[in-house]
Amino acid sequence: MAVIELRDIRKAFGAVEVIGRANLTIDDGAFVIFVGPSGSGKSTLLRLVAGLEDATAGQILIDGADVTHLGPAERQLSMVFQSYALYPTKTVRQNMSFGLEVARLPKAEIKARVDGVADILRLGDYLDRKPRALSGGQRQRVAIGRAIVREPVAFLFDEPLSNLDAALRVEMRIEIAKLHQRLGATMIYVTHDQVEAMTLADQIVVLDKGAIQQVGTPMELYQRPANLFVAQFIGSPKMNVLAVRPDGSALVFADDSRADFGMPVPPSLAHIGFRPEEVQLLPAGQGHLQGKVEVVERLGSDTFVHVGLGALGIITSRMPGNVLTISQGQPVGLGLTMTQLHPFSRDGIRLS
Amino acid sequence: MTGRGVKARPRNRVIVNKTIAPYLFLAPFALFFVAFLIVPLIYAFDISLYKKAMVGGVRFVGFDNYTKAFADPKFWEGVIVLFKFAFLQIPIMIATALVFALILDSGVVWAKAFFRISFFLPYAVPAVIATLIWSYLYGPAYGPIGQTARFLGFEAPDFVSPEWILGSIANIAQWQFMGYNMIIYFAALQAIPTDLEEASVVDGASAFAFATRIKLPMIVPTIIVTVVFSIIGALQLFTEPFLIQNMARSVINSNFTPNIYAYNLTFVGQQPNYAAAISFLLGGVIAVASYVFMLAVNRRKDR
Amino acid sequence: MSIVGKSAHSAKFRRNRWLLTAILSLYFIYTFLPLFYVITAATKSNQDLFSTFGLWFAADFQLWENLETLFTIQDGIFLKWMANTAYYSSVSAIGAALFATFAGYAFAKYTFFGKKLMLALVLGAVMIPQTALVIPMFLMLSNLGLTNTPLAVILPSLVFPPGVFLMWAYIDDAISNELIEAGRMDGAGEFHIFSSIAFRMLMPGFATVLILAFVANWNNYFLPLVMLNKPDMFPITVGLAQLYSTAISGTGGVLLFTVVMTGALVSIVPVIAAFLIMQRFWQGGLGAGGVKA
Structure with missing residues (x-):
């Protein structure tokens, strides 16, 4: 049970700064997900918390105690690695016991803890096997089991599901969610998959270029992204963005077409963003923008329609169900829900 | 249940952190590396700056030994022998090793594993013993080659004559080291992904074209490394001529190669100071030769 | 069997197979004849x-007569040489392989100050001529009174730079x-991580380096030639070479000619046997080094 605080954490490898002045507080028992594209620094940030990397500057506190200069084990954390990192020469039982043996726990207690965790994770039948005799999902559970037996103050996960196939990934995602409910422990989880982030997290930390872009609940990030990066990173298909100029209470697009905003437009407005579900397809000539259907993607549950607007680019509309009335090449009008527009400044910062 | 953790208990063990650990892992090797490589080199360099005089013992002469060695025809004759040897031996060995590796890798022949292992086995025979065996084979009276020649009515070839000696030594090196290089090329060839082969079959390439046009260029870095090591090995030539000396005193003199020269200067001529200078100069020749080769290779690659 | 091989069971393919197998067979005869000669000469x-x-x-x-002579000349000195060779090469090989493994692990799994410099030094060491090292080493060790002792041969052999490179490549891949x-x-x-997790995983690499170091020491000639001058301390290489020069110079009598070949036979049999038994290791290991290069 732990509150984890990062204060002005910086990390540089030589002259290259990978994390610049990160500040973050992770509440006790929270499930926090670091998400971002590759190279955003999310894994480095996790490894700084773990103690696998030394911070160049700043402090890391766990329950108020400064652990910046403590080694990984002394921080009382457990970690599940992307490759699982199971010890190949040890059996499942030995893999799970190793950390406890290092800490010189009594043999009886080690056995009790390992058996208990194996029970929870349904690993009882595999305890004497070597990792190479296990399936991907079983290896994943051993890795999680090895983390649990140590009864850490917090769990760290580094892209734990990325080596699994799609079906197993969904299954393990649910198992991890249940595990969090059961243990109630603080968990920090790194992923580049925003579906994992949206479904698992209490709090999402979005990173890009070594800086924290926004911290919030999944719905906060979806509904009020703090900047263009977050707006386009969270949500699938991603948010449409168009460059605009304000003109009184109207928006002027790059091709000089206009749309009535219904209220005074903030003078610093430079981009508007709108989710695909806020774009209505209308007969040609109606709505705010005119274009031509370029590609229709039918998922069964949803239909994604990509509409080319010439110089303005492509706008994606999402409609529930299988919409049969739309076909490629058809001219259409686009209606935007003005109240659901996300306004951004020239620098990509959210306005209002 | 979480949070009990595995509380740090008093330890009597020293936990080595990851900053110091690499130095400790390196320490045993580094210690011996310094003691038996760096220190002898420094010592050799130091003694190469002195000279033993007839009277008055040892005195400092600066770089006199080097200027003397630079002008010493006995040293340069040895260097010329080395280069002749290297130009004769290395291309043949590398070419045969490559051809055999490509043949074995292509899988066209029977008994691949048998050939691979038997070609490699001479590497396990000590150079001394390989030289002994071949000098028996070269022997004019008891050597089977001479015997066969005489049986057929020819004169037995004199393998240790001035014309033949380098070829005879190169043959020993070929016998010993071809298989070693072949194994290395073979492993590099085997590491090439099979989908490349599939792609080339789809493209309609023949097995020969695939081997020479696609596989061969892919192991060029490995070939370069083996050639550099062969150059270094060839220029340190010592054991083979040193032993063959026994049957060819007139051809292999006391300065046949620089290494033999340095050995004789130290242990026969009692001139360790001058010998040290000769050894350093040879080290310089080896470094320059390897560097020139790498330079030539890189030039061609850039073109 | 490769795909290309499978692609054509044509007449051309069969002809190539015969031709290439014939070429390899010719080279096999060349490889094998000297070894066969040792056997006939020894009988x-x-x-x-x-x-x-x-x-x-x-x-x-x-x-049998030749073997008897071999093992009885000079009060059974050949047996002594064999024991010396086994002793020098096994101690050197184990030590060298261990040191190379530690060092290779450090190079493969840590970043530390001075790493590049140290790697360059180890690589550069390969270029140094034997005489440049062994002769000053002899002068230094003789000042310390260590020449003519097993240590004079073993200690310098604990430095085995190729082993460091091989382990570096192997560990980088395997762990x-x-x-x-x-x-x-x-x-x-x-x-603790090294001993309880890593070491067992790098055993195949370790075995390769052990074999290579063992062979390198078994085959070593120059170092013992310089360091040792008491015949009962010689390894086989130096001993046999001396027997040979006695034989050819005629001073020991022509009697020794077949004995030298018998000695050669006896000394290569164990190394060849070791190579054949452990081929799984050296083939993989040499490959690792080659591919990394």
């Missing part, structure tokens, strides 16, 4: 060595960084 009397054809056995089979980090998260110290 002959000295007289027959000169009077019968070299590549076939003589009517008079003298192997993931995450595995070591998992050990750190589990609270194990760096040495």
Whole structure:
């Protein structure tokens, strides 16, 4: 049970700064997900918390105690690695016991803890096997089991599901969610998959270029992204963005077409963003923008329609169900829900 | 249940952190590396700056030994022998090793594993013993080659004559080291992904074209490394001529190669100071030769 | 069997197969004949060595007599040489392989100040001529009174730079960084991680380096030649070479000619046997080094 605080954490490898002045507080028992594209620094940030990397500057506190200069084990954390990192020469039982043996726990207690965790994770039948005799999902559970037996103050996960196939990934995602409910422990989880982030997290930390872009609940990030990066990173298909100029209470697009905003437009407005579900397809000539259907993607549950607007680019509309009335090449009008527009400044910062 | 953790208990063990650990892992090797490589080199360099005089013992002469060695025809004759040897031996060995590796890798022949292992086995025979065996084979009276020649009515070839000696030594090196290089090329060839082969079959390439046009260029870095090591090995030539000396005193003199020269200067001529200078100069020749080769290779690659 | 091989069971393919197998067979004869000669020579009397054809056995089979002479000349000194060789090469090989493994692990799994410089030094060491090292080493060790002792041969052999490179390449491949980090998260110290997790995983690489170091020492000639001058301390290489020069210079009598070949036979049999038994290791290991290069 732990509150984890990062204060002005910086990390540089030589002259290259990978994390610049990160500040973050992770509440006790929270499930926090670091998400971002590759190279955003999310894994480095996790490894700084773990103690696998030394911070160049700043402090890391766990329950108020400064652990910046403590080694990984002394921080009382457990970690599940992307490759699982199971010890190949040890059996499942030995893999799970190793950390406890290092800490010189009594043999009886080690056995009790390992058996208990194996029970929870349904690993009882595999305890004497070597990792190479296990399936991907079983290896994943051993890795999680090895983390649990140590009864850490917090769990760290580094892209734990990325080596699994799609079906197993969904299954393990649910198992991890249940595990969090059961243990109630603080968990920090790194992923580049925003579906994992949206479904698992209490709090999402979005990173890009070594800086924290926004911290919030999944719905906060979806509904009020703090900047263009977050707006386009969270949500699938991603948010449409168009460059605009304000003109009184109207928006002027790059091709000089206009749309009535219904209220005074903030003078610093430079981009508007709108989710695909806020774009209505209308007969040609109606709505705010005119274009031509370029590609229709039918998922069964949803239909994604990509509409080319010439110089303005492509706008994606999402409609529930299988919409049969739309076909490629058809001219259409686009209606935007003005109240659901996300306004951004020239620098990509959210306005209002 | 979480949070009990595995509380740090008093330890009597020293936990080595990851900053110091690499130095400790390196320490045993580094210690011996310094003691038996760096220190002898420094010592050799130091003694190469002195000279033993007839009277008055040892005195400092600066770089006199080097200027003397630079002008010493006995040293340069040895260097010329080395280069002749290297130009004769290395291309043949590398070419045969490559051809055999490509043949074995292509899988066209029977008994691949048998050939691979038997070609490699001479590497396990000590150079001394390989030289002994071949000098028996070269022997004019008891050597089977001479015997066969005489049986057929020819004169037995004199393998240790001035014309033949380098070829005879190169043959020993070929016998010993071809298989070693072949194994290395073979492993590099085997590491090439099979989908490349599939792609080339789809493209309609023949097995020969695939081997020479696609596989061969892919192991060029490995070939370069083996050639550099062969150059270094060839220029340190010592054991083979040193032993063959026994049957060819007139051809292999006391300065046949620089290494033999340095050995004789130290242990026969009692001139360790001058010998040290000769050894350093040879080290310089080896470094320059390897560097020139790498330079030539890189030039061609850039073109 | 490769795809290209499978692609054509045509007449052309069959002809190539015959042709290439014939070429390899010719080279095999070249590889094998010297070894065969050692065997025939070791079974002959000295007289027959000169009077019968070299590549076939003589009517008079003298192997046992030759072995008897080999093991009894100079009060059984050959046995002593064999023991010396086994002793020098096994101690040197184990030590060299261990040191190379530690060093290779450091190079493969840590970043530290001075790493590049140290790697460059180790690589540069390969270029140094033997004489440049062994002769000053002899002068230094003789000042310390260590020449003519086993240490004079063993200590310098503990430095085996090719082993360091091989282990570096092998460990880099075989042990993931995450595995070591998992050990750190589990609270194990760096040495504990090495001994209880990494070491068993790098055993195949270790075995390769051990074999290579063993062969390098078994085959070593120059170092013991310089360091040792008491015949009962010689390894086989130096001893046999000396027997040979005695034989050829005629001072020890022509009697020794077949004995030298018998000695050669006896000394290469164990190394060749070791190579054949352990081929799984050296083939993989040499490959690792080659591919990395």
